[in-house]
Amino acid sequence: MNIRPRISGLVVLCATVMVGAMLAGPRPLTAQTPAAGSGSPDSAAPNAPAPSGAANTTSTTSAPSRPAANPRITIEVTGGDKNVAVENASVYVKYVEEHILKKDKKLELNVKTSREGVAHVPNAPLGRALIQVVADGWKSYGHWYEITDPNQEFKIHLERPPKWY
Numbered sequence: 001m002n003i004r005p006r007i008s009g010l011v012v013l014c015a016t017v018m019v020g021a022m023l024a025g026p027r028p029l030t031a032q033t034p035a036a037g038s039g040s041p042d043s044a045a046p047n048a049p050a051p052s053g054a055a056n057t058t059s060t061t062s063a064p065s066r067p068a069a070n071p072r073i074t075i076e077v078t079g080g081d082k083n084v085a086v087e088n089a090s091v092y093v094k095y096v097e098e099h100i101l102k103k104d105k106k107l108e109l110n111v112k113t114s115r116e117g118v119a120h121v122p123n124a125p126l127g128r129a130l131i132q133v134v135a136d137g138w139k140s141y142g143h144w145y146e147i148t149d150p151n152q153e154f155k156i157h158l159e160r161p162p163k164w165y
Contacts, residue, residue, distance in 0.1 A: 071150030072122045075131065077113050079138050079158035085117025086158055089135035093121050095128065126150065133158065 073093075077086045090112060097105040113119045113135075124147060131154060132142035138158040145154060 070122055071124075072120045073124045073147060073151070074153040075111075075113075075119045075121065075133075076153065076155050077117045077119065077133055077135070077158060078155070079135070080160060083157070085113075085115070086133075086135050086138060087113055087115045087117060089113045089117070089119075089133050089138070089158075091119040091121070092130075092132040092134070093124060094130040094132070095125055097125070124150070131156070137161075 075091050077089050077091070078084060079086045090110065093109040093111075095107055097107055099105065109121055109124065111119045111121055126147050126149075128144060129147050130142060130144050132140070133156055134140050135158060137160075139161045141156055141158055
């Protein structure tokens with residue numbers, strides 16, 4: 001009789017149950033009834049759930065501490081003498097993720113502008129970043145910016161390219 005397949009199946013089953021428990025998150029405490037003759041009824045009080053009024057006050061106080069929206073930088077692209085919105089322009093946000101022991105990592109985020117000429121870059125890192133804008137019929141733009149606020153706004157003005165004769 002071979003025992004090894006049964007043991008490995010048991011290990012896989014236990015690992016699956018543990019991962020499922022971790023993904024489910026913490027479970028709420030439930031009231032436990034004390035065993036007969038186990039002493040005073042006060043021993044069950046620490047495990048008893050909070051009254052419904054107390055549970056509601058904790059949930060309402062935790063809601064305002066949560067951020068209202070995802071942090072994202074907003075880039076507004078206009079162009080020309082009339083400051084018209086530049087739609088469908090490619091916006092590149094390039095930055096370097098610095099590491100102490102390993103090589104620095106160069107990352108890039110690409111987004112497009114809307115009809116209003118606005119592009120939102122979600123979860124942009126704080127620090128120094130290169131913002132480049134490329135659009136058909138407009139001169140390319142690129143400058144280094146210091147991102148200090150996760151909800152910072154940038155206004156970028158594009159010019160028409162010079163005429164070729």
